[in-house]
Amino acid sequence: MSATDASARNATRFIVLIGLTSLFADMTYEGSRSITGPFLGTLGATGALVATVAGAGELVGYGLRWASGVIADRTRRYWAITLFGYTINLLAVPALALAGSGVDEGELAGLRAAAAERPNDMDAQFALAQAAFASGARDEAADTLLEMIRRQPDWNEGAAKAKLLQIFEAVGLEDPWVSAQRRKLSLLLFG
Numbered sequence: 001m002s003a004t005d006a007s008a009r010n011a012t013r014f015i016v017l018i019g020l021t022s023l024f025a026d027m028t029y030e031g032s033r034s035i036t037g038p039f040l041g042t043l044g045a046t047g048a049l050v051a052t053v054a055g056a057g058e059l060v061g062y063g064l065r066w067a068s069g070v071i072a073d074r075t076r077r078y079w080a081i082t083l084f085g086y087t088i089n090l091l092a093v094p095a096l097a098l099a100g101s102g103v104d105e106g107e108l109a110g111l112r113a114a115a116a117e118r119p120n121d122m123d124a125q126f127a128l129a130q131a132a133f134a135s136g137a138r139d140e141a142a143d144t145l146l147e148m149i150r151r152q153p154d155w156n157e158g159a160a161k162a163k164l165l166q167i168f169e170a171v172g173l174e175d176p177w178v179s180a181q182r183r184k185l186s187l188l189l190f191g
Contacts, residue, residue: 038170103135
């Protein structure tokens with residue numbers, strides 16, 4: 001085997017490795033784009049806020065691409081910057097799983113107490129439902145929203161139903177829990 005053959009083999013391996021890295025980076029990036037809206041919705045974001053955050057994210061992304069291009073041209077460290085970018089991309093989406101809900105037990109307990117104290121206060125019920133889902137108590141969130149729909153289906157232009165549907169989308173429409181909650185909603189609306 002000549003030095004040229006070994007060099008060609010190394011170049012091929014390197015190209016395949018960068019291609020696989022790009023594939024996995026694109027999988028995390030494109031996969032995360034599809035969950036941005038539902039993820040922000042579970043945190044209580046409106047459609048306008050989701051659009052604003054998505055637009056700002058795109059702006060920052062393009063700005064960072066421009067800045068990294070300038071830095072790469074000035075320093076001539078193309079591969080270091082490229083690999084740094086891929087590393088950030090591969091770590092950013094899984095890091096979302098480490099993000100807390102922003103709702104601590106004390107706050108949730110306070111919202112539960114307020115909702116129990118004022119069962120006819122739809123704002124208190126809605127705040128409890130949002131916080132319960134954000135903290136992982138999806139049964140409590142769904143039960144609260146279903147009760148709101150039963151009592152006042154048109155409150156705040158159907159906000160309780162809209163939030164429940166948003167939760168269904170965030171969890172996944174094929175999830176067995178969602179199917180069970182959808183049956184409850186259907187019985188409530190049509191039964």
